[in-house]
Amino acid sequence: MLPVDLRQFECFIAVAEEGNVSRAAARLHMTQPPLTRRIARLERSVGVSLFMRTPSGVELTEAGAVLLDRAHRIMQLTEYAIDRARLADAGQAGSLVVGYFGSPMFDAVPRLLRGFLKTRPTVSLVLERAPKNVQADAIRDGRMHLGFSRQYRSEPGLVVRRVASEPLYLALPEGHPLLKAGEAELADLREQQLVLFPTGPRPSFADAVTQLCAQAGFSAPVVREAGDVLTALGYVASAGFCSVVPRSATRVTLPGVGFVPLSDTPPEGLSCLYRADNVPALVRAFLDHVSATSSEPETTAESGPRVSI
Structure with a gap:
């Protein structure tokens, strides 16, 4: 023919x-x-x-x-x-595959994505729960476009960009005296039984909390390490331990758990991860959206270990 x-x-x-x-x-x-x-x-x-x-x-x-x-x-x-x-x-169509891990999905990530997708009805969103090392491999291989987490070990070929910040809170068991006080300070952690999360990969939010305690002159009184924030809050509710969490974790309603702000700690950063080269149009459009709508100063890194607190 x-x-x-x-x-x-x-x-x-x-x-x-x-x-x-x-x-x-x-x-x-x-x-x-x-x-x-x-x-x-x-x-x-x-x-x-x-x-x-x-x-x-x-x-x-x-x-x-x-x-x-x-x-x-x-x-x-x-x-x-x-x-x-x-x-x-033009970054107005296609499928955007996004990896995430932990508490960012409770607030900041949905808020950022919702604002981006609101003006792009033809974009299909795919969410995948994945640890940071899995995100990095998937983004490098082109199977994922963006990753979100709180600390990344930056690697050649990948860019870490801070997109949001959150104050820190102390998760406490029901009836704890600090709940009546309405707030806590870092020094209050000295007398607590602390649960840190996640257990890996490192560096992690657990390392950030440990570093804060060290800077304040004491060792974090760690009794458990949990795989994720929900498990940490489970320890708070069940065993009466305490845990330092980003504000987004306070959106989790769990019987027997309350939250107070840690008034003397710096905000915790949330970053996104993406390829340094051959950046897809959808990712470029998302980054432009973040620049236009976020008050967070634009900071990026492409090499070396990093713990942001």
């Missing part, structure tokens, strides 16, 4: 709809002879007659009627594909 191009379909549709070659030629802004040749080439490619002559012009054969329906679909699909490609190039 000879190849068929879209221009032949365009000519075929015009002749079929006009029922007259002269009117179809005028509609296509071309003369009649080249239009007739295009229809003849299409018929040779298909291997059947598509039109039959009538006193007033032409009519579709049965085969032509079948082809007309499909030709319309092909043209519509082609237009749709072109539009989607242009939207994707």
Whole structure:
């Protein structure tokens, strides 16, 4: 079968709809002879007659009627594909695969993504819970576009960008005296049984809390390490331990757990991770959205270990 191009379909549709070659030629802004040749080439490619002559012009054969329906679909699909490609190039379409881990999903990440997707109804969002090392591998391999977490070990080829900050809180068991006080200070941790999270990969939020305690002149009184924030809060509710958490974790309602702000600690940073080169248009658009809507100063890093607190 000879190849068929879209221009032949365009000519075929015009002749079929006009029922007259002269009117179809005028509609296509071309003369009649080249239009007739295009229809003849299409018929040779298909291997059947598509039109039959009538006193007033032409009519579709049965085969032509079948082809007309499909030709319309092909043209519509082609237009749709072109539009989607242009939207994707502008960061307005496609699939955005986002990795996350822990408490960022309780507040900051949904807020950032919701604002971004609000003006991009044709973008499909895929969320994947993944530790930082898994995020890094997936982003490097192109299986994931963005990652979110609180501390990253920056690596060549990947960029860490801080996108938000949150104050720290102390999660306390029901009835704890500090809940009545309404706030706590870092020194109050000296007398507590502390649960840190996560257990890995390092550096982690647990390292940040340990470093804060060391800077205040004491060793963190750690009795447990939990895999994630929900497990840490489970220890608070069940065993009466305490845990330092970002503010987003206070959105978790767990019986027997209350929260007070740690008034003398710096805010905890939330960062996103993405490729340093060949950055997808959707990722570029998201970063532009963050720059336009966030009060967080833009800071990035591409190499070396980092713990941000």
